[in-house]
């Protein structure tokens with residue numbers, strides 16, 4: 001059984017989530033962790049996880065690209081929801097310095113608000129004994145990575161996963177050694193010109209990586225460009241198995257064990 005550790009199931013791109021579940025089970029993906037992004041998806045996610053507990057676990061947070069749209073009151077409400085409803089982790093949070101700030105915001109003010117949210121999300125994770133799903137993205141350089149790294153260092157009890165990892169070996173080593181963190185691979189691994197991230201997937205210690213789709217985005221080859229579903233984590237698993245010269249079953253087994261531990265999922269899943 002494969003676990004998709006990062007997707008967004010509350011999306012206008014999806015119609016029938018029962019069908020998505022059936023299609024994903026048919027590809028060997030038995031569970032997925034859906035990540036919150038903004039106030040509109042928090043309560044629907046909780047309802048979905050309650051409706052399909054065997055297939056969906058929920059994480060709530062404000063995505064860094066959404067912090068201008070989430071008020072301080074809504075942030076406090078999200079924290080209350082996490083205290084009242086079981087969560088697999090806090091996510092998706094992080095820092096995104098790739099996109100320009102929204103209208104009416106300076107880059108400086110927008111990034112400062114992203115860092116404030118990230119610190120609040122780390123503090124909540126620490127309070128609730130949860131781990132955290134992190135997004136970092138830069139146009140040039142590593143500023144968002146370094147800034148998120150510096151914040152993570154202040155919360156040694158919270159383990160981060162750097163989701164959709166596309167960094168190099170040196171960054172991966174720092175995540176493992178200095179933060180006791182993990183990385184997770186998406187369908188980007190199956191694209192042409194992803195040799196440097198394929199290299200990391202080849203040597204990465206077996207207890208340090210997980211697999212994900214980031215669905216509905218980043219559909220892997222041979223379905224690139226289509227609306228993605230959790231089931232296609234299978235293609236990420238197959239690619240890692242090919243790179244490491246082992247069976248897909250072995251990669252499914254170690255990534256599922258890592259996901260169960262990281263997200264504190266029930267053993268019986």
Ligand SMILES: [Zn+2]
Nearest residue numbers: 006035092214
């Ligand atoms: Zn995401």
